[in-house]
Amino acid sequence: MEFIPVAKPFIGVEEEQEIIDTLRSGFIGTGPKTAQFEKEFAAYIGRKHALGIDSCTNSMHMTFVAMGIGKGDEVITTPMTFVATANSVVYTGATPVFVDVQPDTMNIDPVRIEKAITPRTKAILPVHMYGHPCDMDEIVAIAKRHNLKVVCDCAHAIEAEYKGKKVGSYGDAACYSFYATKNLATGNGGMMVTDDDAIADTIVIIRDHGMSAGAWARYYTGEFKHYQMTHLGYKCIMWDLQASLGLQQLRRIESRHIKREALAALYDKKLKRLGENIQPFKTTRPVKHAHHLYPVILTGVDRDWVAGKMEEKGIGVGVHFRPVHLEPYYREVWGHKPGEFPVTEKAGEKLLSLPFWPEMKEEELNRVVDTLDEVIKEALNQKRTGNKR
Numbered sequence: 209m210e211f212i213p214v215a216k217p218f219i220g221v222e223e224e225q226e227i228i229d230t231l232r233s234g235f236i237g238t239g240p241k242t243a244q245f246e247k248e249f250a251a252y253i254g255r256k257h258a259l260g261i262d263s264c265t266n267s268m269h270m271t272f273v274a275m276g277i278g279k280g281d282e283v284i285t286t287p288m289t290f291v292a293t294a295n296s297v298v299y300t301g302a303t304p305v306f307v308d309v310q311p312d313t314m315n316i317d318p319v320r321i322e323k324a325i326t327p328r329t330k331a332i333l334p335v336h337m338y339g340h341p342c343d344m345d346e347i348v349a350i351a352k353r354h355n356l357k358v359v360c361d362c363a364h365a366i367e368a369e370y371k372g373k374k375v376g377s378y379g380d381a382a383c384y385s386f387y388a389t390k391n392l393a394t395g396n397g398g399m400m401v402t403d404d405d406a407i408a409d410t411i412v413i414i415r416d417h418g419m420s421a422g423a424w425a426r427y428y429t430g431e432f433k434h435y436q437m438t439h440l441g442y443k444c445i446m447w448d449l450q451a452s453l454g455l456q457q458l459r460r461i462e463s464r465h466i467k468r469e470a471l472a473a474l475y476d477k478k479l480k481r482l483g484e485n486i487q488p489f490k491t492t493r494p495v496k497h498a499h500h501l502y503p504v505i506l507t508g509v510d511r512d513w514v515a516g517k518m519e520e521k522g523i524g525v526g527v528h529f530r531p532v533h534l535e536p537y538y539r540e541v542w543g544h545k546p547g548e549f550p551v552t553e554k555a556g557e558k559l560l561s562l563p564f565w566p567e568m569k570e571e572e573l574n575r576v577v578d579t580l581d582e583v584i585k586e587a588l589n590q591k592r593t594g595n596k597r
């Protein structure tokens with residue numbers, strides 16, 4: 209039987225045609241396709257500026273650099289995320305300060321944010337986990353009271369809405385990932401959105417070596433220009449092959465989101481018969497959930513054993529996520545240890561993401577549910593009841 213992966217992008221003839229068009233244009237660096245994708249993405253989110261960068265990780269890093277955050281500063285974030293979230297703070301020389309999450313959303317807990325603020329705190333970096341919006345009213349209010357920036361990691365949350373507005377339109381800036389497994393996939397890629405002209409102007413320069421004008425402006429617009437290097441920049445600008453995919457992927461994002469919602473509801477329904485060892489991870493809050501992943505909580509069975517058996521039986525699974533502060537690097541370099549963030553640590557041993565992408569067929573979903581049923585029964589029979597760390 210064919211292996212069912214945990215995620216799959218959808219690339220249609222439109223993407224192929226857009227890529228061929230770019231390849232034949234004679235310019236495959238950063239040019240008109242990137243500018244067009246930025247314009248359409250800004251309009252979709254409802255922001256003044258969108259800036260193409262080569263990943264979400266680098267988008268967050270560039271945003272902090274543009275905000276002047278660095279050595280001696282602190283940024284409050286969550287340990288329930290992909291390692292890149294915290295790493296983007298470390299790259300600047302600043303300290304990531306973790307606070308625990310809410311058990312019903314896996315999102316950063318605003319009450320704990322306020323308690324973690326010190327005179328060195330400069331920004332809050334929330335993650336809209338799985339595509340479920342964070343409590344943005346509370347987070348933005350805390351930031352206002354303490355004069356902090358809010359930068360959101362929207363890697364899971366392109367389509368997500370909070371109080372009727374795209375979640376990426378809240379706070380000072382939001383950063384997106386277009387990595388191969390994300391809801392909008394360009395292989396590698398990212399975007400930073402903001403309404404702040406000064407931050408946008410700085411990022412335009414520092415994402416491209418700190419130069420005042422890129423290759424497109426210098427060689428392809430019929431006007432000779434020198435560049436000047438005004439800042440110590442980086443090399444992380446988006447290029448037109450990524451933007452070609454992105455432009456077409458953006459046009460599919462809402463129609464695919466409808467399928468995500470239907471598929472998540474189908475999983476919820478079909479998993480009911482598996483009983484109390486497995487609970488879909490969901491909330492009843494009135495938000496537009498982007499449904500990036502379909503996580504479940506396993507109780508009374510060893511999650512890692514179940515994950516291993518699922519893969520053996522041809523079903524791809526993932527864990528989103530194990531706590532960042534318990535990674536060897538964060539233990540050794542930053543002195544973190546088990547017991548600091550109990551909600552994250554407990555969930556980090558029980559979460560399992562099942563295969564989930566909009567074009568997934570009902571037969572495939574049924575095979576996932578049947579296999580999970582089998583594996584859980586096997587785990588109970590063999591008394592595989594807990595995780596060893």
Ligand SMILES: *Cc1c(COP(=O)(O)O)cnc(C)c1O
Pocket residue numbers: 262263264265266289290292293335361363364384385386387397398
């Ligand atoms: C994927 C992901 C990132 C990193 O995105 P890249 O584009 O690969 O840099 C950051 N944060 C979260 C929550 C992610 O899932």
